Amino acid sequence: MEPKRNVRPRGLVLPILGILLLAFGFWGMARVPDLLQYRKIAPVEMPVTEEQDTASELSGLIDRWKETRSGLTEVLSESAMGAVRHSVTFTSPEGSATAKLWGTGVGWFGVYPKYLVAGRLPSQEELEKGVRVAVIDQPLALKLFPTIDPIGEKIQIEQAWYEVVGVTRYARNVGESEQYSIYVPLAALADGRVQMDLLEIAAVPIPKSGASRAMEEAVRTQWSEGGTFHDLSKEIMRCTMIVRLLSVFFLFCALFALLRRLNRRVLRGFANWKEQLKRTYLRSMLGNIAWKVLMWLAGYAALIGAAYGLLTVLIEPMMVFTEWIPEVIVELSSISERFWGLTSSAAAPVFLRTEEYAQIRFYGAILRWGVIVMLSGAIVFLLAERRRRRDEKGADPQKTGISR
16 A cells, blocks of 8 residues: 655745745845945045145045035934945064955944954044054954054055054955955045045935935035945845735735634624524623624724735835836826836946945845745645645545445
């Protein structure tokens, strides 16, 4: 006799794997801070000549950011300007290493907090005046200063020496190309005309203040154009859209199932009361009727509230991605104009991503695969269950009419 196949454990493997991928993706998304970021290619620094000794272009952008920043205090709780250069070689009296160089402006460590394991962070005065101090990651400190305390020691960056004043806890994340990082005042790099790769404006928005649109317009028109703007909360919503839509769909299906069940209970209750009225007085039934009616009304109210909440979740992306909505929804020319506007922005020749944006895209891909695996597993499980029931029905002699 052929042993009975147990398809349920095997059929549940894919849904469970999909749920684990979704959990991992949402865990990664939750670690991404809610920031506004604007990146552009750093200007080329020209060497100083005897005939012309002017301030560097980076110094001019720092001064311009101070003016732009003053107009955004009502929508941003923290903001800063920084710069980054990849694969820079640093030397110390005890060794050398390659790491990412960060130029940090005033407020940078308010936007990107760092956990200190030794020393301190640069003061606001040091950041403003461009004092040559540095903060390094803990593994970089061990590599550059394997036998001595790094606090107070010197690190050479190109032709200048910087004093190490702090060591931060190391935590490499998805999206980072280099293993180590070092942080120095941006003004010091501008004074030394150190060539950087990218400039960045980063800020913490005040909720529901219109910070995203205000900052994007300000940095493009008042500071410097030609960069890429990222609203990280908006990007998270974009990457979780498929999960949002599927969740709303299945929850609406669950609400309709509960509504049908509640309706059956109400109809059955009215039928029971109609039969009871043939044997007893209405007066003696009023307490029971009032209690059940209140319970039914509470159930309908709960279902209506849940449906309203789901509709809010469904409509929320339309309030966030306003660029999706044509000015006149029923006008073909307005729809066409909005469509080509979206495709033009998606086809921008230069797109500069930040480390946090790369994290969102990575965990967003995990979420999409989680949805695909979970739905595929659900389909496989349902088909296997259907086949199992068909086999059981065919093997039942009472249902098939076959006698032994």
